[in-house]
Amino acid sequence: MEKLKFIDAHSHLNFAAFDADREEVIERTLGAGVGCVNIGTQKVTSQKAVEIAERYDGMFAAVGMHPIHAGEHFHDTDEMSEEVEEAGVFDADFYENLAKKDKVVAVGECGLDYFHVKKEEDKIKQQDIFRQQIELSLRVKKPLVIHCRDAHEDLLHILQEYSGVAADMHFFGGAGSWENVEKYLGLGFYLSFTGVITFAKYSHYDDLRSLPLNRILIETDAPYAAPEPYRGKRNEPLYAIEVVKKIAELRNLSLEKVAEITTQNAINFFNLSL
Template identity: 35%
Template sequence: MIITDTHTHLYSEAFDEDRDKAIQRALQKGVRRFFIPAIDSTYTQRMLDLEARYPKNIFLMMGLHPTHVKENFREELEHVEDMLSSRKFYAVGEIGIDLYWEKKFLCQQQEAFAAQIQLAKQYDLPIVIHCRDAFDEVFEVLESEKGDGLRGIFHCFTGDLQQAEKALSYNMKLGIGGVVTFKNGKIDRFLSEIGLEHIVLETDAPYLAPAPYRGKRNESLYITNVLDKVAEIYKKDVSEVAKITTNNSITVFGC
């Protein structure tokens, strides 16, 4: 059984004390594929070092995270474009809009999001979307950029059924993580109405650890808890869900 974690920040400082052990724990449980989203230029070397250490398991994205869109965002976008032109990446991400922490840079986030979608189209790559308290704003940008070549993952999906269906209409798959195990997560109430062919699994480690680890540091090993919950929701065998969601990730990322 091969499990794919489509979103994990294994280069994060949260893993500085036990990164290799955390990866080995996941590998031993069948998590073989780790897709690594970018944050900003200060983390690029950490990502490259991680890939060099685990070249068969680590797949890198490149992008500017919306919470890191600040006054210098155009310089950061130049870095994204330089990296995309210099080597292989598997997606542009994570990108999008986050209005949870502050709304000061909304216009800049919108501009950065659209620009990175255009880069993804230019390099024929999927996008991985971060959306927090910003469904309307994200959908507005997607509407302006819809068309051939637009595809990807709506990472850490936490919306309702209507928002899920709208995300799918833009050729996105839904990234399902620890929230699906939360008692107040709500997405477990309607997820079975979405075809499993539209679902990929993720952890967003070190964030959003699933039950029973909620509130603690997340790690890719805990995707097995997400897998168990999704299998329960769809009333399917765990190995079948692992196979289908891994195949879905291959459809998105091309590998």
């Protein structure tokens, strides 16, 4: 394996969107010096993320249950080739056994997503499943990868119930996130940025310029959210380089420098042994 020059802190090479050419994608990713943390969203995709991580140096896994799977059935064809089997049930033993494995570097993605649910009982279920994953992360001493959409107030409330939580706020920048950025930084959290920052209409360049560089991670969220100039195509971890380029441009630094800083941040945050 080449030395890793970039780390995509959040990708889903474990998803069905990569079933047809997963090995090729992984080879060109690692060949370009891009390492990845593939993120589970439920049992099957968590298991798959672990299998990939155990097969390749430079690939790591996070295991957990996405809040959209906490409520009623949700089907995403990019994610799953088969039906989801376990909506609403968090199998703590299953996730704990996976979370203890060496190549598993985080718990998640987990959190709250009120964009996709409106019923109060579904929100409460998400909150309960999120708490269980915070507790799992504290037990196994691995950080959380948090997904939060339209729910920052409740998320911060829940986080206040705990101490010692380490987390990355994945896909940072949706509604309500910049308003709370000081709170997340105050908790010691990392923030990760996707290809969305390369879009012409992106409106938070000043915010991005003022963030502490030692808290920034780069991610693709592949297969979703491809950056310019690949917008609209299936995303892949290689395109994380476009996110680094954009940050370099905004911060007046070289691509190499931002790559070095964000890779070191990922190593620190996920406690990676390379």
